[in-house]
Amino acid sequence: MDSDDKRIEDQLSHPILLSDRLRSAVLEAHSFKTECAEVAKQVDRLAQMLRIAVRFATATPAVYERPIRRVVAEVSKNFERALTLVRKCKHQSALRRVMAITSVTDFRKLFNLLDASVGDMKWLLTIFECNGGGIVLSLPPIASNDPIIAWVWSSIASIQMGQLPDRIEGTNELASLAADNERNKNIIVEEGGIPPLLKLLKEGPSPEAKIAAIKALYTLANDTNRVSTIVQEHGVPIIVQALANSPMLVQTQAASLVARMTMHDPLAQEDFARENVIRPLVVTLLSFETFMDEMCRQSIHSIVQINRNLEKKTLDKTMEQNPNAKTNALSNMEGGIRAGNSRKERGNERPEVKHKLKITCAEALWLLAKGSVSNSRRICETKGLLCMAKMVEKEEGELQMNCLMCITEITAAAESNADLRRAAFKTNSPAAKAVVDQMLRLINDLDDPALQIPAIRSIGSLARTFPARETRVIGPLVVKLGSRHVDVAAEAAISLGKFVCPENFLCMEHSRTVIEFNGVPLVLKLLRENEKSQMYGVILLCYLALHAGSSEIVDQARVLTVLEGADRTMITLHPELKELVGKAISHLNLYHAGMGIHSKGHLGLP
Structure with a gap:
């Protein structure tokens, strides 16, 4: 069985059993007795540390196993070397002693290895004794050639086992390491950094904790393989839940993470769509007062009701395939209701916070619509298309550009799909009229190629809809x-x-x-x-x-x-x-x- 497949208690018990065999072998040694006795002292010290580690591992509910397995595997390897060397010192015939030559140099090498294992175990116990509290800056010998691995282990241990302040500190340290280079990001993923970050995002009792977790995930999510790991660790529903149910600052970061993951992995785009991420994104945009009087005179309550009806249809279809779909969908629906009922709270937020949230939601919708007919249709069904057209009219800068690019992707999808074209861009559709009016305004009234080119492209995509x-x-x-x-x-x-x-x-x-x-x-x-x-x-x-x-x-x-x-x-x-x-x-x-x-x-x- 691979060491990673064993229970952590079983892996810790193996070197303890080896230590018992070593003590027996030392008692039977007839040559190099002094060296063998020194081996026994070091082995006893390590065995004592291993027993302490067993108690910590069994008593800690969410123990971080990765450094334990690496260190214990190295200790076991050194114990096996020691056992082989000590057994050579047992009384044997002259011929056997000649065939199995043992020297003081062999013992010196072994002492160095056992000293390194003692250093590794000290470092490991320091993490446990702190209960993941704070970053351990010392380096274990096992990481002497690659200090990053020790810092990553220490940070992840803080996130997984520490108290809330320590978890936030560990998360920020992990994000800082990830920001340095791509190799660090890969090490973080390989050493199991994604699950504790997602757990902190899901269970974090404060916005600060959630924001720290999202920022760390955002830094990691610039590569297809790493995004796939986040998806495989069931990160998508956790991110969608944070987007639907959190304060605006957390929503802003969550929307940015949705956009980044979608940009780097088409499978993530599909997974987000299955988790109905479009609904909270659109509802969040619609909840701003700027556009409430112009949304076909619909109140936010009626818009949310539309989305709830759409949600129910999706839920009925997916319940048979996924038993957990009901829980996820109901959670998202409740988040949409809360988003619709939080206008008073949003009114107290700073204007720059509101503006940044709109920018990130529009960017996420743009990238979700990119190359996807189904996502484009969903945006149109949730009144997102009309919202985008109004923002192109009223806003400027990055927000206007993100909304324009979203419209460009939706019109491109409509060009390739006759059903979407007929449903979303009927001649008498308020959304279709608003889109065409704004595209023509950008073409006629501005002299900015960055805005004119997508506007022209959108009109071309709709060519078959014009009489x-x-x-x-x-x-x-x-x-x-x-x-x-x-x-x-x-x-x-x-x-x-x-x-x-x-x-x-x-x-x-x-x-x-x-x-x-x-x-x-x-x-x-x-x-x-x-x-x-x-x-x-x-x-x-x-x-x-x-x-x-x-x-x-x-x-x-x-x-x-x-x-x-x-x-x-x-x-x-x-x-x-x-x-x-x-x-x-x-x-x-x-x-x-x-x-x-x-x-x-x-x-x-x-």
Whole structure:
């Protein structure tokens, strides 16, 4: 059986049994009696320490086992070496004494090893005697080549076995070690640092304790493997519970942790969704008074009731699969109710605390929506989309950007999923109208590429939701084809391409609208920019040629000549465009051939 699979009492009892055998072997020694007697003294001292360790381990409810197992395994190894050496000193025949040569040097090496074990056991008992209270700064010999391991052990022992002040101190020390480098983070995880941090987050009686635990977990959660460890240790429901049921300062840190874990591990994104983390995030945003009068005149009570109904549906579906789902879901529902009833308490918080909470909640929702149709749908169902649009309108800086990026991810999900598109972006939907209005405002009124590019992208993702008469969204995109910011112009070309591509049922009508807004000259200008803008400019030009090639503007702009030139240059760089460019050229040639025949007939030529 592997030593990590044994009970800690069994692992401690093994070297104690070895010490009894060693004493018997010392009594039977006939050579090197003085050295053997010294071995017996050291072994007795270590055996006494081991018995004290057994009492501590059995009496402590949540003993931190990792350093015990490492130290005791080393002690056992040294006892086995000692037993082998002492047995060689037993009375034997002359031939056996010659074959088993023993020297004083062998005993000196053994004494050094036993001295090291004594130092290790002293250090271990110091941790137990303090009951995890405070960081032990001394180094045991076992960690002499790697002091970090001893500091990690001491910090984790404080978190797991200490009183509340010591647990907080140990957590802060662990976070400080983790912040130094990636190796320290991996050591903390390997030495079992995640479970006590999660326990402190779950059971911590004060906001300070919860915040310390979350900050330490946040520092560790910048790697897929470490995030997976947090998930495997059942950290997701604990984090969601802290987000739903805690004061605002704790909620802020918890939302940041959700965002960080989601960013680094897609499986964590799914686990958070299963634990219904979106509901407390949205409810928290909706609970701020800034938007209460504008949320379709719904009170926070009615919004929470919507979420409770959604929660009940989810609970009914998951109860059969997970017996613990009911407890987790009911806990989250209660947290949502408390969030809805805490407006008076929130009013007493400092403005900067409220603002930071909104920023972190919006960031978490953005990363939860990223690449996920189901999460995007859930955000829309909980009125999160309308909330995001209102914040884009009212806020600035990081909060506005996080909300905008969340909208961009939701619209991208809607582009790939017709059901979500029809449900969330119906023409008469207040949320859909608010989103489009704000995206157009960012495109028309601002000159900030960081805001314009996601806004343009969102409009493009919704291209299939706009009727032919909705020309107000195409005009601004056409204007941005001529933007002095090349990336903005390229994004406008990409979005317009979604309006006029064959997959869009209204591609013919949209193509004529783009041409009417004088889009062709701007596309031709875009072809003189960088490679990215050239590629998307050619794609857009091909679609316009295919769907509105009969336009005089297309003819006058010599689009055919431009595409023939592109056929010789762009195809080399982008072979995937060969078929599309070829179709556009053939279509324009066919049209011009028809025009030529018509002209000849009109002039009376044969």
